[in-house]
Amino acid sequence: DVVMTQSPLSLPVTLGQSASISCRSTQGLLHSDGRTYLSWFHQRPGQSPRRLIYKISDRDSGVPDRFSGSGSGTDFTLKISRVEAEDVGVFYCMQGTHWPLTFGGGTKVEIK
Amino acid sequence: QVQLVESGGGVVQPGGSLRLSCVASGFTLSDSGMHWIRQAPGKGLEWVALKRSEETNLEHYTDSVKGRFTISRDNSRNTLFLQMNSLRPEDTAVYYCGRDFWGGPNYWGQGTLVTVSS
DSSP, X not given: OOOEEEEOSEEEEOTXXXXXXXXXXXXXXXXXXXXXXXXXXXEOTTSOOEEEEXXXXXXXXXXXXXXXXXXXXXXXXXXXXXXXXXXXXXXXXXXOSSSSOEEBOOEEEEEO | OOEEEEEOOEEEOTTOOEEEEEEEESSOGGGSOEEEEEEOTTSOXXXXXXXXXXXXXXXXXXXXGTTTEEEEEEGGGTXXXXXXXXXXXXXXXXXXXXXXXXSSEEEEOOOEEEEEOO
16 A cells, blocks of 8 residues: 655644645555646544645645645645644645555644 | 535444445536545544446445445435445544545545444
8 A cells, every 4th residue: 555654743833934744655646647646635623624735736626825735756745825823733645546545644733 | 516414323333334325415426436534533534435436336445444345326316325344443433425536535524423332
């Protein structure tokens, strides 16, 4: 199985500042169809997850442009510009290229 | 708008069975791939299964549930199911259904809690 490793595990951030989360996979995520199926999700406490980013860098509908994704191969990054209070919670990466699909362990974002 | 509502969770003894349902509205279920994803209490997300759209109807499962869980769909009721047999304590989790869009779920339900305990 493809193992997704996120860092850091915990990320204290200052409101208005930027933050970055890393996600690394044990296999390359380039699919035979030429696309890379790497998604990012955000889960607020007590809520269902919400997807923010798919195919490395495409934002889902309604997602603020403060969230951006980048990377290729096995190394990916989620950047949050101008962190807001509503961004607290846990962020997960997920690969959709290889079976079984797998999630990273999560990065907990809290406000300093 | 797209809405997914799960039900069917509860408390079951080890070795028992449960069937989860996910009623979809705002889109045609058979046109979409659909995921089941679970989250054990206080833990992270774990992908469980995917049923592809009716175009291929393929099914995929994570190894730990193969042979025990079956994902299916009733198009007439626009409802997705997860039949879970031979349940184990480690299957205890909130189970979410999600609609697939480019390799992952872009819409999620509110989840239903399954507790496997004697």
